Amino acid sequence: MNITPAPSDLAFVPFVSVDDMMKIINKIGPAKAIADIADYIESDFRRWESFDKTPRVAAHSPEGVIELMPTSDGETYGFKYVNGHPANMARGFQTVTAFGVLSNVSNGYPVLLTEMTVLTALRTAATSVVAARHLAPKGAKTMAMIGNGAQCEFQALAFQKVLGIENVRLYDIDSTATDKAAKNLSSSGLNITKCADPHQAIAGAEIITTCTADKQYATILTDNMVGAGVHINAIGGDCPGKTELHRDILSRSDIFVEYPPQTRIEGEIQQLAEDHPVTELWQVITGTADGRTSKNQVTLFDSVGFAIEDFSALRYIHDRLEDIDHYQELDMIADPDDPRDLFGMLARASKAA
Amino acid sequence: MNITPAPSDLAFVPFVSVDDMMKIINKIGPAKAIADIADYIESDFRRWESFDKTPRVAAHSPEGVIELMPTSDGETYGFKYVNGHPANMARGFQTVTAFGVLSNVSNGYPVLLTEMTVLTALRTAATSVVAARHLAPKGAKTMAMIGNGAQCEFQALAFQKVLGIENVRLYDIDSTATDKAAKNLSSSGLNITKCADPHQAIAGAEIITTCTADKQYATILTDNMVGAGVHINAIGGDCPGKTELHRDILSRSDIFVEYPPQTRIEGEIQQLAEDHPVTELWQVITGTADGRTSKNQVTLFDSVGFAIEDFSALRYIHDRLEDIDHYQELDMIADPDDPRDLFGMLARASKAA
Numbered sequence: 001m002n003i004t005p006a007p008s009d010l011a012f013v014p015f016v017s018v019d020d021m022m023k024i025i026n027k028i029g030p031a032k033a034i035a036d037i038a039d040y041i042e043s044d045f046r047r048w049e050s051f052d053k054t055p056r057v058a059a060h061s062p063e064g065v066i067e068l069m070p071t072s073d074g075e076t077y078g079f080k081y082v083n084g085h086p087a088n089m090a091r092g093f094q095t096v097t098a099f100g101v102l103s104n105v106s107n108g109y110p111v112l113l114t115e116m117t118v119l120t121a122l123r124t125a126a127t128s129v130v131a132a133r134h135l136a137p138k139g140a141k142t143m144a145m146i147g148n149g150a151q152c153e154f155q156a157l158a159f160q161k162v163l164g165i166e167n168v169r170l171y172d173i174d175s176t177a178t179d180k181a182a183k184n185l186s187s188s189g190l191n192i193t194k195c196a197d198p199h200q201a202i203a204g205a206e207i208i209t210t211c212t213a214d215k216q217y218a219t220i221l222t223d224n225m226v227g228a229g230v231h232i233n234a235i236g237g238d239c240p241g242k243t244e245l246h247r248d249i250l251s252r253s254d255i256f257v258e259y260p261p262q263t264r265i266e267g268e269i270q271q272l273a274e275d276h277p278v279t280e281l282w283q284v285i286t287g288t289a290d291g292r293t294s295k296n297q298v299t300l301f302d303s304v305g306f307a308i309e310d311f312s313a314l315r316y317i318h319d320r321l322e323d324i325d326h327y328q329e330l331d332m333i334a335d336p337d338d339p340r341d342l343f344g345m346l347a348r349a350s351k352a353a
Numbered sequence: 354m355n356i357t358p359a360p361s362d363l364a365f366v367p368f369v370s371v372d373d374m375m376k377i378i379n380k381i382g383p384a385k386a387i388a389d390i391a392d393y394i395e396s397d398f399r400r401w402e403s404f405d406k407t408p409r410v411a412a413h414s415p416e417g418v419i420e421l422m423p424t425s426d427g428e429t430y431g432f433k434y435v436n437g438h439p440a441n442m443a444r445g446f447q448t449v450t451a452f453g454v455l456s457n458v459s460n461g462y463p464v465l466l467t468e469m470t471v472l473t474a475l476r477t478a479a480t481s482v483v484a485a486r487h488l489a490p491k492g493a494k495t496m497a498m499i500g501n502g503a504q505c506e507f508q509a510l511a512f513q514k515v516l517g518i519e520n521v522r523l524y525d526i527d528s529t530a531t532d533k534a535a536k537n538l539s540s541s542g543l544n545i546t547k548c549a550d551p552h553q554a555i556a557g558a559e560i561i562t563t564c565t566a567d568k569q570y571a572t573i574l575t576d577n578m579v580g581a582g583v584h585i586n587a588i589g590g591d592c593p594g595k596t597e598l599h600r601d602i603l604s605r606s607d608i609f610v611e612y613p614p615q616t617r618i619e620g621e622i623q624q625l626a627e628d629h630p631v632t633e634l635w636q637v638i639t640g641t642a643d644g645r646t647s648k649n650q651v652t653l654f655d656s657v658g659f660a661i662e663d664f665s666a667l668r669y670i671h672d673r674l675e676d677i678d679h680y681q682e683l684d685m686i687a688d689p690d691d692p693r694d695l696f697g698m699l700a701r702a703s704k705a706a
Contacts, residue, residue: 010445010446011371015683017683017684017685018364018684018685018686018687018688019684019702022698022699022702022703023702023706025699026699026702026703026706030696030699052412054410057407057410057421057423059405059423059425059430059458061425061427061458061459063458063459063460063461064460064461065461066423066425066430066456066458066461068410068421068423068432070410070412070419070421072412072414072419074414077412077419079421079434081432081454081463083456083460083461083462084461085459085460085461088460088461088692089692089693091460092363092692093363093460093461093462093688093692094686094687094688094689094692094695095692097461097462097686097687099463099685101434103419103436105412105414105416105419106414106416106438107416107417107436107438107441107444107446108416108417108418108419108436108437108438108441108450109436109446109450110434110452115684115685115686115687117686117687117695118687118695118699121695121696148693149693150692150693150694150695150696152696153696154695154696177693180691180693180694180697181696183697184694184696184697184700330368330370330683331370331371331372331468332370332371332452332468333371333447333450333468333470334371334447334450334468334470334471335371335446335447336447338533339441339442339445339446339447339448339503340442340501340502340503340530340533341503341533341537342447342470342471342474342503342507343383343474343503343505343506343507343534343537344533344536344537345375346375346378346379346383346471347537349372349375349376349379350375350379353376353379
């Protein structure tokens with residue numbers, strides 16, 4: 001690379017590519033990385049009130065949505081760019097891709113640029129186990145996984161590692177997705193059962209994870225399928241018009257959410273009245289609200305994904321960079337010797353060329 | 354670089370570094386690049402109504418602000434990350450740094466990541482000349498430049514190239530900034546005059562550009578300094594609490610703005626009543642509103658910078674990439690063979706390592 005004149009150290013931003021991210025996560029181990037990120041999320045949720053919070057900024061189109069998800073704790077600022085295009089898969093693209101940035105609030109300079117497609121998969125599973133740690137029945141051993149797409153294996157490993165789940169019962173409307181997930185999890189130590197329908201999948205499950213990708217009102221679970229005492233980890237209903245659960249399930253569940261102003265627009269509860277009572281997960285974590293209080297209670301984590309979870313995941317990766325040297329430095333910030341002399345920097349580059 | 358397994362073509366996003374951007378702009382020539390970007394901006398302002406518009410999403414802190422500025426025309430989506438930290442200069446950092454992304458709306462994939470500190474300087478000057486083309490007195494030959502910081506030379510070259518300005522009169526509270534700008538413009542062909550005070554700077558100027566960086570209510574121009582028929586190009590008043598012009602100047606000017614909901618918060622007009630009449634620049638460009646209608650009219654372009662201008666600049670750079678081969682491909686988008694098999698991609702990367 002022929003850089004003239006040489007940029008200063010201030011010009012460089014560490015960049016974690018997809019390849020770097022896979023090396024970092026494989027070095028740590030995916031299950032351990034998810035468990036670690038869960039601890040970062042739990043610690044950030046504990047100081048929930050210190051964050052700037054805003055619903056994501058979405059640009060909707062007939063094909064999907066592009067969103068920016070910013071937040072800040074006053075010292076560090078983070079945002080994620082993420083798209084959601086349900087039609088992408090059939091065209092050979094990822095439904096969800098993402099990248100993110102962490103910055104120093106005091107001077108506004110970015111300190112990390114990273115892929116977040118892989119990282120979002122980890123943080124979504126990490127958020128699920130943070131919620132389940134507080135809401136699922138104690139001693140749960142069996143989880144049903146309805147929807148066996150890109151998020152499935154991360155959820156299974158997260159619940160094994162953090163909750164002690166031993167049995168995972170897979171179902172997807174497309175059996176090739178189930179086959180893929182079963183194969184990927186074959187050496188995990190989990191007992192994997194491929195199921196022919198949702199009823200078979202939920203048999204004996206104390207935890208039901210729904211994670212399907214259709215952009216439409218769907219009914220993955222109906223009321224009669226959900227028994228007393230179950231914890232439902234609802235991942236897939238995450239944008240306007242996209243839900244997975246029958247309304248009647250919601251009515252008899254205690255519902256826990258990340259950030260109500262966003263969940264009421266995007267989550268399962270978009271089916272309910274605007275004032276339907278919900279509990280904020282961070283309040284359960286800090287002990288200011290109840291989580292599971294009885295054995296027969298149906299708990300529902302209506303997860304849509306919130307900016308603070310991405311912030312936690314970005315912090316986690318940033319904290320690993322020194323130890324795990326998988327990143328490159330990008331010449332991304334113009335840094336003239338004299339900050340007022342941007343034009344002079346350009347002129348000198350011309351002379352040097 | 355040891356990438357295993359090799360990412361597909363879909364994984365890569367072209368990245369224009371600061372060094373690349375300087376090479377691209379120097380190859381085109383800064384003045385021509387600004388004039389070209391002005392044409393892109395004018396053409397996008399002509400189709401103003403086809404854009405998603407939203408005020409920027411700002412995270413304020415005592416030291417400054419970090420902002421995201423998204424927009425979309427339904428086919429292409431763009432956003433800029435930009436900070437503004439007035440205290441940065443004294444600490445050796447840039448007051449404003451920026452980067453931006455252009456994406457394909459139909460699948461949500463980014464098609465360009467680029468530095469935008471240099472590019473923002475160009476697009477700001479380009480926006481100024483777009484406005485001046487419609488508002489400044491015909492045949493103007495002399496411009497006063499109050500504030501000789503990072504934006505100064507770009508403004509001077511833009512007005513020379515697009516408006517035919519021949520004389521530029523420089524003033525800054527810090528004379529070293531004036532010396533810097535005069536030196537940088539010494540071979541431009543402009544007649545440069547270094548002035549000892551603002552009164553001297555505006556003597557005989559048909560166009561007055563104000564571009565100072567203090568984050569406070571300042572009064573760079575008072576009412577008695579502004580004569581009839583002048584066009585004021587007010588760049589520096591661009592966030593809450595930061596203005597440059599005395600209120601009385603605003604009262605007797607015809608005021609033109611980019612996007613009123615943003616300008617009323619950030620621009621000079623934050624000093625005025627919320628319903629004070631302003632004209633949107635795009636309407637002057639399309640001919641649905643009047644620009645300059647008389648010789649003695651004081652016109653004021655209250656510029657704060659809007660997302661569509663960044664979008665235009667991003668489009669311009671993206672359109673140049675094929676011809677001017679200064680970029681690198683970043684492995685930024687996870688692209689497994691089977692979009693549902695993100696975990697399998699991670700697992701295969703582990704085996705390959």
